[in-house]
Amino acid sequence: MPRHVVATLRELPPGGRKRVAVDGRDIVLFNVGGEVFALADRCPHQGGRLSEGRLVGLVEAAEPGRYTWSRGGEIVRCPWHGWEFDLRTGRSRCEPSRLRTRAYDVSIEPADPGPVETFAVTVEARRIVVDVPGR
Amino acid sequence: MNVTVRPLATTPAASRLSVIDCDIHPARSTPDALAPYLEQRWQDLAATFGTPRRLGYQEGVAYPKGQPNAARRDAWPPEGGPPGSSLPFMQAQHLEPNGVAFGILNPLGATGQGFRNLDLAAAYARAVNDWQIAEWVGRDARLRASVVVSYEDPPAAVAEIERRAGDRAFAQVLLLTRTAEPLGQRRYWPIYEAAAAAGLPVGIHAFGYGGWPMTAGGWPSYYIEEMTGHAACAQTQLISLLLEGVFARIPALRVVMIEAGFAWAPALLWRLDRHWARMRAETPHLTRPPSHYARESVWWTTQPMEEPERHRHLLDVINWLGWDRLLFATDYPHWDFDDPAAVLPSGGTDAERRALFHDNAAALYGLA
Numbered sequence: 160m161p162r163h164v165v166a167t168l169r170e171l172p173p174g175g176r177k178r179v180a181v182d183g184r185d186i187v188l189f190n191v192g193g194e195v196f197a198l199a200d201r202c203p204h205q206g207g208r209l210s211e212g213r214l215v216g217l218v219e220a221a222e223p224g225r226y227t228w229s230r231g232g233e234i235v236r237c238p239w240h241g242w243e244f245d246l247r248t249g250r251s252r253c254e255p256s257r258l259r260t261r262a263y264d265v266s267i268e269p270a271d272p273g274p275v276e277t278f279a280v281t282v283e284a285r286r287i288v289v290d291v292p293g294r
Numbered sequence: 295m296n297v298t299v300r301p302l303a304t305t306p307a308a309s310r311l312s313v314i315d316c317d318i319h320p321a322r323s324t325p326d327a328l329a330p331y332l333e334q335r336w337q338d339l340a341a342t343f344g345t346p347r348r349l350g351y352q353e354g355v356a357y358p359k360g361q362p363n364a365a366r367r368d369a370w371p372p373e374g375g376p377p378g379s380s381l382p383f384m385q386a387q388h389l390e391p392n393g394v395a396f397g398i399l400n401p402l403g404a405t406g407q408g409f410r411n412l413d414l415a416a417a418y419a420r421a422v423n424d425w426q427i428a429e430w431v432g433r434d435a436r437l438r439a440s441v442v443v444s445y446e447d448p449p450a451a452v453a454e455i456e457r458r459a460g461d462r463a464f465a466q467v468l469l470l471t472r473t474a475e476p477l478g479q480r481r482y483w484p485i486y487e488a489a490a491a492a493g494l495p496v497g498i499h500a501f502g503y504g505g506w507p508m509t510a511g512g513w514p515s516y517y518i519e520e521m522t523g524h525a526a527c528a529q530t531q532l533i534s535l536l537l538e539g540v541f542a543r544i545p546a547l548r549v550v551m552i553e554a555g556f557a558w559a560p561a562l563l564w565r566l567d568r569h570w571a572r573m574r575a576e577t578p579h580l581t582r583p584p585s586h587y588a589r590e591s592v593w594w595t596t597q598p599m600e601e602p603e604r605h606r607h608l609l610d611v612i613n614w615l616g617w618d619r620l621l622f623a624t625d626y627p628h629w630d631f632d633d634p635a636a637v638l639p640s641g642g643t644d645a646e647r648r649a650l651f652h653d654n655a656a657a658l659y660g661l662a
Contacts, residue, residue, distance in 0.1 A: 204636075205631075205632070205633040205636040205637060206633055206635070206636050207368070208368060211368040212367065213367065238361070238366055238367030238368045238629075239367075239368075239629060239630075239631055240629065240630060240631075241361065
């Protein structure tokens with residue numbers, strides 16, 4: 160699977176987000192507490208950009224009146240109609256098999272030292288790499 | 295492996311359709327944006343005593359509604375102000391990329407509608423109408439205003455309709471679905487007579503300040519109940535208009551039900567016709583089944599379109615109601631916006647789809 164360097168961690172600190180284009184595809188990156196996620200930046204419902212959406216937690220209820228809240232920041236809510244997508248899978252909360260957006264594998268790799276070693280390699284300079292299948 | 299990092303273009307893909315959007319909500323850029331259009335006496339009164347509504351919650355029901363300001367999160371203008379308050383941003387984000395040939399403005403919020411001080415209500419309605427012309431229709435030839443009227447004061451509403459009659463900048467008279475009494479009752483008839491005389495359809499948009507609980511069962515707990523309840527509220531208004539004989543009395547009246555869905559309409563009309571066949575003597579002013587009046591005189595905007603799991607079920611509903619009864623609408627900039635390129639499943643003939651997206655509204659509102 161082709162691998163694409165899309166950003167550095169300096170560009171995408173914890174709490175940050177970034178839209179990128181890879182091979183013609185719009186992708187949104189989220190850094191949630193140091194973990195980076197990549198989703199296709201298009202809601203499969205009507206096409207809202209998930210990069211404009213709010214990151215929320217997962218609210219569930221075993222029964223009316225008994226609520227749990229977990230996984231803070233790991234769910235993105237579409238900026239239009241509010242569909243919730245799991246950053247880890249791209250699946251929607253309400254119709255996970257039918258309505259899902261593409262989730263891409265992400266890895267964080269050491270900075271490319273470049274042709275000359277001009278700068279000290281720092282954690283912030285590490286590269287974020289997204290695996291995107293070829294067309 | 296290659297390396298590609300570039301900023302994305304900010305203009306969404308253009309849709310191939312030309313559409314008429316029958317529900318756009320213009321907002322004021324600042325709270326005092328209406329001041330130039332409002333006499334000083336009313337500015338002072340509103341600043342000193344507020345604008346009491348027919349509702350326990352002074353500023354209307356609780357916000358935010360699902361999204362901040364009940365709006366698309368990407369619809370906040372870059373220059374500031376709330377969603378819907380910037381014409382240039384509306385043009386760039388909505389009118390141009392979505393192929394909007396014409397758009398009908400439906401102002402909501404503090405427009406005078408539902409105000410308990412009727413003189414203040416009439417003054418606000420008139421100011422909102424002047425504001426629509428000066429700041430929207432006068433600056434974009436695609437836009438048309440709605441005649442906002444203080445419908446709880448029918449003589450004042452009639453005066454406002456007559457003031458705007460003949461002005462092609464106005465496409466319809468605007469009412470809301472939550473009213474002091476069901477809209478078919480006789481106190482409201484002068485509004486319909488004036489609208490028909492002016493050649494203006496009457497749009498009835500979901501929402502408002504009637505003073506009653508927003509469901510027939512009382513105050514609900516959740517926003518989702520309000521959202522879903524718009525359809526039920528619109529049904530009660532349509533039932534009242536049909537059974538009180540408004541259409542029998544005023545054949546030239548044309549009514550548009552806005553932002554309350556439409557999939558309920560065929561079942562409602564079936565039910566009304568069944569009851570009418572058995573209880574006709576109670577409403578002898580209806581010489582034909584209620585559905586006959588509706589199919590001649592009532593239109594429905596499409597948004598928020600029902601989305602059944604099987605698309606053909608929606609197409610069945612449209613066929614039952616008639617492609618000629620539906621008017622496309624987005625509700626821009628609100629969060630439940632319908633994208634014209636994505637919302638309607640494939641089906642229907644090209645002519646039927648063109649009617650829904652454009653031609654029905656062009657004929658009804660006289661847009662060309």
